[in-house]
Amino acid sequence: MTIPTENSHSQNHATNKLLDGPKGTRFVQTVRGILNPLYYLDSNYQRYGDFFTSKFSNFPPQVIISNPLAIQEIFTADSKLFESGTGNQIALPLVGSNSLLLLDGDRHLQQRKLLMPPFHGERMKAYGQIICNTTEKVINNWTPGNSVIAQSTMQEISLEVILHAVFGLSEGERYQQIQQLITNMFSLFSNPLSATFLFIKSLQQDLGAWSPWGGFVRQRQRLDELLYQEIRDRKTQSEPLGEDILSLLISASDEAGQPMSDVELRDELMTILFAGHETTATALAWALYWIHYIPEVREKLLQELNSINVENCEPAEISKLPYLNAVCCETLRIYPILFFTFPRLLQAPMQLMGYNIPQGMILSTCIYLVHHRPDIYPEPKRFKPERFLERQFSPYEYLPFGGGNRRCIGAAFAMFEMKLVLAKVLSRYSLELAENRPVLPVRRGLTMAPAGGVRLVVKSRI
Ligand code: HEM
Numbered sequence: 001m002t003i004p005t006e007n008s009h010s011q012n013h014a015t016n017k018l019l020d021g022p023k024g025t026r027f028v029q030t031v032r033g034i035l036n037p038l039y040y041l042d043s044n045y046q047r048y049g050d051f052f053t054s055k056f057s058n059f060p061p062q063v064i065i066s067n068p069l070a071i072q073e074i075f076t077a078d079s080k081l082f083e084s085g086t087g088n089q090i091a092l093p094l095v096g097s098n099s100l101l102l103l104d105g106d107r108h109l110q111q112r113k114l115l116m117p118p119f120h121g122e123r124m125k126a127y128g129q130i131i132c133n134t135t136e137k138v139i140n141n142w143t144p145g146n147s148v149i150a151q152s153t154m155q156e157i158s159l160e161v162i163l164h165a166v167f168g169l170s171e172g173e174r175y176q177q178i179q180q181l182i183t184n185m186f187s188l189f190s191n192p193l194s195a196t197f198l199f200i201k202s203l204q205q206d207l208g209a210w211s212p213w214g215g216f217v218r219q220r221q222r223l224d225e226l227l228y229q230e231i232r233d234r235k236t237q238s239e240p241l242g243e244d245i246l247s248l249l250i251s252a253s254d255e256a257g258q259p260m261s262d263v264e265l266r267d268e269l270m271t272i273l274f275a276g277h278e279t280t281a282t283a284l285a286w287a288l289y290w291i292h293y294i295p296e297v298r299e300k301l302l303q304e305l306n307s308i309n310v311e312n313c314e315p316a317e318i319s320k321l322p323y324l325n326a327v328c329c330e331t332l333r334i335y336p337i338l339f340f341t342f343p344r345l346l347q348a349p350m351q352l353m354g355y356n357i358p359q360g361m362i363l364s365t366c367i368y369l370v371h372h373r374p375d376i377y378p379e380p381k382r383f384k385p386e387r388f389l390e391r392q393f394s395p396y397e398y399l400p401f402g403g404g405n406r407r408c409i410g411a412a413f414a415m416f417e418m419k420l421v422l423a424k425v426l427s428r429y430s431l432e433l434a435e436n437r438p439v440l441p442v443r444r445g446l447t448m449a450p451a452g453g454v455r456l457v458v459k460s461r462i
Contacts, residue, residue, distance in 0.1 A: 017354045019063060021053030030056045037339060037448070038368075038440065045369050051355060054364070059087070060345065062362035063355075066369030068376070068396040070353045074344060074363055075396065075404030080105065081350065084406055087343030087362065093204075093216070094185065095274050096267035100409075101342075112409065114252045114260060115268060118245040119413050126243050127165050128315025131417050134160045135424040142458045147434055151444075151453035154284035157421060159183065159277050165413075166272055167230060168244030174226055181223040182273060188216060190278065190445040227266050245272065276410045279337050280417050282447040287331040287422055289454045290383050292433045297385060301327060302426060310427040318423045319416055326385035328418045332400035334383055335441045336367040339448055341402035367399055368448075430459040 022029060022044055033040045033056060041064075044052050050067040065071065074082075085102040095101055100111050117123065138157050142148060159179065169175040206214040234241065234250055241247035246269060253259045260268070291298050304323045318324070344363040349356065357363070372380040376397050377387060401408035408414070425431075434455035441448035 026055045062364045066366045071396040079405040082344035084342040095270045098264045098267035099271040118248045131420045147457045149453040150285040150288045155281040158281040166245045168242045280414045282449045326388035329388040330385040333371045339368040341365040431456045
C-alpha cells in the first residue's frame, strides 16, 4: 500500500496556510455545483489544489479535501471531533431520528455495533443465494430484440434482494405492499422536482392526500403500520427467528443487555433500505455501461466467467474472480456513486496539513477528486480495471465506501451483489448498448447515476 508523502498541491508545512476557493456567492456556487458537478470539482482542483473552500446554500462553509494524507488524519481522528448527523438531516423524513445516518457520538457507535454483524463473514453466504435467485427471476423474461434500462432493472433486483435479506420475505400480501410503498416513496427522492420539498422545510405542509407532502406522509404512515406489524409478529412468533437482518436485529442487544426498541428497529430497517437500495443499483448500471462501452473489457470478463460454471457454482467462487473484482472496483473509482463522504462538521478547531480549520466548518472528503488524482491513478479519465490487478491502493486513496467511523456498513454486501448480478446477467445474455456514446453522471437522489439510465439491447440468450 502506498500513500504519497508529498504531492504537487499541498505539502505538510508547519506554517499556517490560508484556505482559498472559488469566489462566487453561495447561490452561484450551488447552481454551478448542481448543474455541472464534474466541471465544478475538476476546475477548482486544477486552480486551488487538493484543499479548497466552497459555499453551498443551506450548508455551513466547507473545505473540499482530496489529499490522502489529510483523509487519513480525518478517518483516524477521534470521532468526537466531528458530527455527521446534522449534515444528513435531509434523510430524516424517510429514515427517522434513530437512524444510524443521523446519529453521532456514543449512540452512533452503539447502533453501529448492533447493525454490523448481519453484514459480515458467514452471514454473507446466505445472501448469495438470494441475490442469484432474484437476478434470475428478474432477467428471465428478457427477450432478444427488446431493450432494457439498466438502472430500473438493477433497481428492481436490488430492492427485491434487500427486502428479502432484510425481512426474510419474498412473497405475500404484506411483502407486496411494503415493496410498492417503498418504490413510491424512494422514487420521490430520486426525482429532482418532487425532492424539492425534502430540501425546503416550508414546503413540508400536509395539504391533503393529493399534495406532495400530504401524499408522502400518508404513504409513510401506511408503511410504518406494515413494518410495525411485521416487527410485532416476528417478536411473538413461536418458531425460532430466521437469519434475515430483522431477526438478527431483534435478537441483538447492546452492552447493557438492552434490545432495540420497535421504533429503533423501524428506523434502522428504513436506513438499510434507503442507503443500500439505489446505491447498489446505480453501481450495477454503471458497471453494465462500462462493460459494454469497452469491448475488450467485456471480452476479458466473459473469458474469466467461462473459466467457471456460473450457473452451478458457489456464489463465493464468483466473488473471488480477480478481473470481475477489478471491473467492479474501477466502476466505483471512475464515477463513485457518492461523490463525497458524509460531511464532517468540526466540533473544535483542527490543524490539518498546515491549515487551521475553524470549528463549525465542514470537512468534505471528495471521493471523486481523490479517485481522479493522476499521481495515484495515471490517465484517471480512462476506465482501466487492470490498475486494480497491478497494485493495491490504501483506504485513503481508494474510498468508494468512505472510511473511519462512518465507513459504509454495506460495502461487502454491495460488492458481493455487484459481482453475482453481473456474472448472472453476462453469462445468460449477450447485450449491447443502444447508443454507443460517452455517458456522464447526473444526480439521482443521493447518487451520481448514468444519464439516461443506460439502455441495453438484448441480442441473444446464451
Ligand atoms: C455500491 C453501493 C454503495 C456505496 C457506493 C455506498 C457508499 C457509502 C458511503 C460513501 C457512505 C458514507 C461513508 C463516510 O461518510 O465515510 C455510506 C454509508 C452508509 N452505507 Fe453505504 N454504500 C453502498 C451500499 C450500501 C448498502 C448495500 C448498505 C446496506 C445494506 C449501505 C448502508 C450504509 C449505511 C447504514 C451507512 C451509514 C454508516 C454510518 O453512518 O455509520 N450502503 N455508504
